[in-house]
Amino acid sequence: MSAKTTPGPAADRRKRDAAATRQAILDAAVDAFTRHGYDGVGVRDIARDAGVTAMLINRYFGSKEELFAEAVEVSFAPPTVITGTGSELAERTARTLAARTAPEAEELGPFLLTLRSAANPRAAEIMRDAIARHAGRRLGEELPGDDAGMRAELMLAVQAGVWLMRRVLGTAALAAAPPEELARYVTLLFQVLDPPAAEAGMPHP
Amino acid sequence: MSAKTTPGPAADRRKRDAAATRQAILDAAVDAFTRHGYDGVGVRDIARDAGVTAMLINRYFGSKEELFAEAVEVSFAPPTVITGTGSELAERTARTLAARTAPEAEELGPFLLTLRSAANPRAAEIMRDAIARHAGRRLGEELPGDDAGMRAELMLAVQAGVWLMRRVLGTAALAAAPPEELARYVTLLFQVLDPPAAEAGMPHP
């Protein structure tokens, strides 16, 4: 009846392949850290999901913190945060966001990883660096103007906020919001930060 | 050299006053949960800050989780999230946000508490309910229109996102952003969600 600490079912057909095992651990780590946050998972949990014992994590990654750093890198590297370029950037990104944060969707990704691990200071540091190197940099290059960096991070802020309220907390109104209506407002928000015509959409305050 | 588990200095001049002790614990809890998140603090930490022993927490609040619920209530109850009403709501709230999230500011508040505790599912549930009863409700009543609830939560989302990027993670561009320039963009974002004239600021997408 007791499962003890025996390797999980994931190891059933993988035999002593160091590279594959390392990858399995890393995959399990990304998944677990994204679902439960840095402080919410133990190395034993990750090891079980990967079908190994906890000690292999330290063998291959040195420590839990270094494993987290690699998991963050994996999660932030692919350019899935913004979709589309130029004039369609705002609307396409908004639609993608609305779809992915739907309550029934079970998509993971860097925003969930960030939100759920942000409480830990070391994890926060690691993620700040990763954002600077990946999402922030890419988005900053996409946007025009001299304060592009700030606007890019504001765009990430809006996305993170929606992920938080809709998927992590699950507040009522956003959870029940029709995707197209949500996408409409988010598009307007993004257009403030990425004005289609340089100064056209800018009312003087 | 060792501090052991002796009561902290906060208890020096408070003598066997149950109500005052309970309040001291609650204050320490709000502070600690806001700084380190639900999973980042132990009951012993909170007890030490309050100048008591860990067991008093269970005596007065039942469990760590119930203490957290009360701390959330205390943190969310005062209406400090939005400042101003009507046409000045957007700009004033934006200015307040920019000031409070400045890297050198050390203000706490419900957003930090939420962001740092969101990883824990039970904590998330508790905070979702608190938002519905406090910030979300108040803001929803302030905004006009029928989808006010959704726009109110989007406004909270924008604020939470800025808190996350600027204060929790400390990303470069937002940390270095001049307050007035940040406030300018955030004002524009809020005006999308709280249009000064009902349909004037609404470009057809």
Add this chain to the structure above:
DNA sequence: GCGCTCATTCTACAAGTGTATACTTCAGGT
């Protein structure tokens, strides 16, 4: 002054944390 009551603390426990050392077991080259 005395005793009672309740605020507060002591001791303890069972479970879980990250990680180090020592051990076992398998695959491949010769």
Add this chain to the structure above:
DNA sequence: ACCTGAAGTATACACTTGTAGAATGAGCGC
């Protein structure tokens, strides 16, 4: 067929976690 080096596991340790039960001690009415 072996032996060696690497892949993987077992055991253990020192520590922290939330919470339970019993013991203690101070203040107040009398």
